[in-house]
Structure formats: C-alpha cells, structure tokens
Amino acid sequence: MSNGVITSDFTLAGHAGTIVGTSWRLERPRWIAVLVHGYGEHVGRYGWVAARLNEAGASVYAADHAGHGRSDGERVLIRDFEPVVEDVDRVLDHALEQDPGLPVALIGHSMGGMIAARSTQRFGARLAATVLTGPVLGRWETIEELLALPSIPHTPIDPDTLSRDPEVGAAYAADPLVWHGDFKRPTLQAFHDEMQRITIVGHVGRSPLLHLHGEDDRLVPLETSAAGLAKIAGTATESRTYPGARHEILNEINRGEVMADVLAFLARYLPVETGGRRGA
Template identity: 50%
Template sequence: MIEPTEREVTVPSGTLAVRTWSAGNPRWIALLSHGYGEHSGRYQWVAEQLVGAQALVCAPDHVGHGKSPGERVLFSDADTVVEDLEAVRRTISAEHPDLPVVLIGHSLGGMFAVRHAQKHQDSLSAVVLSAPVLGTWHVLDLLEAEEIPDTPIDPSTLSRDPQVGRDYVDDPLVWHGAFKRPTLAAIDRCLTAINEGVTLRVPTLWVHGEDDELVPEADTRTGIDRVRGFEFHEHVYPGGRHELFNETNRAEVLGDVLTFVGRELNT
C-alpha cells in the first residue's frame, strides 16, 4: 500500500486538505476531483494504479468535504470550488513544473472538472470524466420542494460489489445527510454555465456505467454533446453502476483510462 502524504493548501475558499501519492520519478500529474459528499481518501486504489503508471497523484477534499473545513456539503458558488481546484493545480505544478497535468473528475467532481477545463484549458494535457454530472440531473428536482427531504444516497447504487456500499455507509468522512438548497442551486447554475460555455479543446475521455441510477448516462449525454470537442472518447460499460472506479470491472475501467492517458501523453 502506498501511504498518501497529507497537507493543507491555501485556496480562494480558505484552505483545503490535500492527499498526494507518489513513488518517485513521476512523469505526469493526476489531479483528482472527487464527487458529492465523499472525499479523496476513497480513491486509494485508484491512486495506487495511477502511481503504478508513473503518476504523481494529487487529490484535494473540496470545501465542506472530508478533512477540509467548511459546513458539510455546502457551497454557494461552484466556480469557487473550480478555482480552489485550479489553486491546487498551480501549487503542485509549481513544485513539478515539467510534468503535464491530467484532470480526473468523478460525478459532481466531473462537473467541476469540465468547468475547470472550460476556464483553464491551457493548463491541462487531458481530462477524464467518470459519470460526470452534466446536462440535466434529476436530483435538482428537489429545488421545487418547499422543504428538501432527507434522502441520503442509496449505497446499493454505487457498485455491484456490496462491500463498496458497506464501506461507504461506515465511512465517517462521507456525508450521509440531506442535500442543501444553496448547494443544489449552485449546481444548477454551474450546469447552465457549462451548457453555455466553450467546447473542450483538451483531449477528453468520458466513462459511464450503463446502469448508473444516480447520474443516468442519458442525462449526462445531453451535456456532453454541448461541450464535446474534436478529440473526445467515450466508454459506456454494460451493467456498470455509478462508481466505475469501485466496480467489479474496475481493472478494465482503469486500464481504459491509462490507455487513453498514455496515448495522449506519449508515455
């Protein structure tokens, strides 16, 4: 097991807890953007695979998530989260100025990754999107309710491996409560900004599970079609649920990701 180094990085929202994995002599930087309610510590296995492919892996906990400060799962402006991500990228790139950066975003972190790529395309060599929240998202229907119900994420929707759901439920750093209205409103505004924004020039890979109930592939595709650039690749996995990096075929998924990255970086 490769133990991560933990540090704090100053960002526009204040400070973020950041985990870094490396085995020495990296050839590229993998910047991970985790999903709603979770944290970067859930990406230990992913980080180890990336390090095995000569990456230096850098993964912040977004504001209000994991070990980072802030009210849990609360943010009022998604662009602030995006600029936090950019501040982390600048910090790690300043320490390793010769290494190309690949931004990897999962779920809501995929939304942040796309918005980041729209605003900072020249800082990235490639983007990987895992089940990104794009286009439309049924969870935003909660904004129409007078009072948002306490409906936590069903752990069985994460993976066909039941242990993934059990670990999720038992993880004290995962948020298991209700969605917060300002956060949902900020997500809604961000999706609109993405839809109205520029297409992606940076090479991009989109991976999604065919049986994803949390972020249905068809809904994401409506947003993908708005930002899809000239060099865009996709894999939709039959039977796959929401967390492809924790799925029963996770080795296949990571293999496809690393094939894409290796091709784009010529590693």
C-alpha cells in the same frame, strides 16, 4: 514510503478556508494526475486509484473540496462552484510546484466530473487531458425535482447505487468522512447554475477529454450526462459506457477494465506506462 511512493498530506488556502489534500508522489514521476472527488465524499476513497496511477508513472494529488472530508466549510454547502473550480486549480499549482514541468491529467468523478469539465473550459491550456467518470452534466432531474419542493426531504445517497460490489456500499455507509445527510438547497441551486454555465460556454475545443459512464447508473443517469457531454464535446472528445455498471465505475466489479481504458486514453497524450494490466 514504499516502492518509491511517498504518501503525505498537504494543506492549501482555499476559497472557504483550508483545504486538505493527499499526495501520492513518485521519486521520478513522468506525469501528474489530479483527482477531483464527488459530492459528499473525500479523497481518502481513492487510494487504489492513486496506486494504479502511480504504477502508470504518475505522481497523484487530490484535495477534499470545501465542506467535504477534512477541509474547512459547512458540510456539503457550496453556493457557487466557480470558486471550487479555482480551488482545484490551486491543487494543480501545488502539484506543479512539487513536480515542475510535467504534463497534467485531470480525473473527475460525478460532481468532480462537472468540476473537471468546467476546469477544462477555463484552464484547458494547462492540461494534457481530462477524464470524466459518471459526470453531472447537462441536467440532473433529481436536482430539478428537489428545487421545486418547498422544503428538501431526507435525501442521503443510497450506497446500493454506487457499485455492484457490496463491500463498496458497506464501506461508504460506515465512513465517518462521508456525508450521510440531506442535500442543501444552495448546493442544489449551485449544481443547477454550474451545469447551465458549462452548457452555455460550450465545447472544450482541442483539449483531449474522455467520458466514461455506467449504463446502470441510477444516481447520475447516462442519458442526461451524455446529452450534456454533447454540448461541450470538442475535436478530441471520446466516450465509452459499461453495461451493468453503476455510478462509481472506478469502484465497480469491472474497475480494472475501466482503469485500463483511462490509461489507454491518457497514453496518447502523456508518458503513461500502461503495462497491459486490466485487473483490479
């Protein structure tokens, strides 16, 4: 424990076995942030994000998805994203058991942005606001191209697509909890099906939702994500993009600016302490 932050791990019964998470709890939080990580990664990569959210008055909770990080399940195998969305709702239940009565923000990145968007469609009444960073929405041409092939070729994520900060890519490449192998066909099909489902269900109504995206995102291109966002945008949906930024905008060289924008948006719906800080 330091500066009133208590960091600990937790486990929950998920749809495919045990899911393992981390909480960064404050002694006297004013709100809750639930982080939803992306494909092939894990919540341990979000330490600095959690620290900044702690400074803004939030207790933070996050869990590795099934087949990711320290959680059970065959690596990166997801046959249907709806049970994963329900796992995230279990994390929300856990957070509210630990810090009852507080408003909740959901913050999802990439695949986690897709999951967070669907969570907002399904469970938006439980959320004060949602933030999507580089979300997989609408359609992802990479998936369509791979599904059309008779066999999936070698498809590891290129660390250089993540950030202009070379240390981010180097740390990602050296991380043993990150998946460095190929996509699996059932997971690709599940991505495709979930994006279609989100588009069909449509707008998130009055649920506050912020979409943030790097303009030089070569992994999840801005254009298709923005088109997908347009299908679900509600009356309190906002969007901002960052010139030159790549996929992981919360790990980009302008990460302080991005986080300041996140907190400024959330401050309209939650008791956020923004502090006027824009540095990393």
